Amino acid sequence: MRLLQVCNVGRIVGGTAACAWTVTRALPDCEHHVAFLSSVTDDTARVFQPHRRHQWRSVDDDAVRRIRPDVVLLHNVSGDRCSRIRSAWTVQYVHSRGRRAAADRTLFCSRWLAKECKSSGRDATTRVLHQAVPKPPRPLQDERRELRETPVVGRLCTPGDAKWPKTLLPFYSRLAASHRNVDWEFVGCPEGMQRPLAEACHGRVRFLAASWEARRHLWRWDAVLYHHPTLTESFGRIVAEAMRAGCVPIVDARGGFLEQVTPETGWLCASASEFDVALAALSCRTRWRTMSRAALAHADDVFSLARFRRDLLTRLCD
Numbered sequence: 001m002r003l004l005q006v007c008n009v010g011r012i013v014g015g016t017a018a019c020a021w022t023v024t025r026a027l028p029d030c031e032h033h034v035a036f037l038s039s040v041t042d043d044t045a046r047v048f049q050p051h052r053r054h055q056w057r058s059v060d061d062d063a064v065r066r067i068r069p070d071v072v073l074l075h076n077v078s079g080d081r082c083s084r085i086r087s088a089w090t091v092q093y094v095h096s097r098g099r100r101a102a103a104d105r106t107l108f109c110s111r112w113l114a115k116e117c118k119s120s121g122r123d124a125t126t127r128v129l130h131q132a133v134p135k136p137p138r139p140l141q142d143e144r145r146e147l148r149e150t151p152v153v154g155r156l157c158t159p160g161d162a163k164w165p166k167t168l169l170p171f172y173s174r175l176a177a178s179h180r181n182v183d184w185e186f187v188g189c190p191e192g193m194q195r196p197l198a199e200a201c202h203g204r205v206r207f208l209a210a211s212w213e214a215r216r217h218l219w220r221w222d223a224v225l226y227h228h229p230t231l232t233e234s235f236g237r238i239v240a241e242a243m244r245a246g247c248v249p250i251v252d253a254r255g256g257f258l259e260q261v262t263p264e265t266g267w268l269c270a271s272a273s274e275f276d277v278a279l280a281a282l283s284c285r286t287r288w289r290t291m292s293r294a295a296l297a298h299a300d301d302v303f304s305l306a307r308f309r310r311d312l313l314t315r316l317c318d
Helices: 015-026 042-047 061-067 111-116 168-178 191-200 212-219 237-244 255-259 272-281 285-302 305-317
Strands: 002-007 031-036 052-055 071-075 089-094 105-108 152-156 183-187 205-208 223-226 248-252 267-269
Touching: 002 015, 002 061, 015 031, 015 071, 015 237, 015 305, 071 305, 089 305, 105 111, 111 255, 152 212, 168 191, 168 272, 183 212, 191 205, 212 237, 223 237, 223 272, 237 248, 237 285, 248 255, 248 272, 248 285, 267 272
Parallel strands: 002 031, 002 071, 031 052, 071 089, 089 105, 152 183, 152 223, 183 205, 223 248, 248 267
Antiparallel strands: none
């Protein structure tokens, strides 16, 4: 099968390109073409090798016809940048709310998003396709977090002001004041937020550059903590990736997180006080080890490439 994927962005550290890369991993027996509708970063070009890459301003049937795919998989492509494709079976994989291009079939990355987009009917459940995530690569020098007494809590997020609002500062200031034994690490934090965030965390902080390799840090962190005052994540790949590394999620009780985290594998927090309780529980190393093992086993099952391949082929081809 020749599969053409179209990504709205050419940056692998974003969710849609990372999902497209995962599709290539789940379907190694297909011929893959990937078209990007924005400039492609060096990281992205390297990660997608050896598959054929294309850079387009927009999508039209003539461009698709030249590739002659059996299936076209659109990732969050808007109707303004994609005319109706008639030369191939087309599936739109929706990752966030917005006006998306028409397709023969529409899939959603979570039940929450399907509901937000008012998808309903007898086949509503078949319209949901939870992403898979491969295990993050291990660090070259493996630090044994099981033997460490000081918890390390990280946040790995797409670089950009929208994901790092200034309203996070009082949230981290409160947590850092209550949990002075925690070391904080932030991946992807914009430069303008680094100094105020360091002050909010009382200096117990380390900033790390955003990159495809930054997922290695999940093997060192005890927990990944994600809170956003206003933005609800439709899926949130980082939670699935964290659990595949045995890193316990402490996240907002909203959106796609509710479909990933169970009481045995992490904490879903609806208030600042619940984030406090979750961080305090990290100090009990026996409990942390139990949750870490449960998170890893759960994620290896529900976010595996084998499961994704089976569900993806069913929805692409039936």
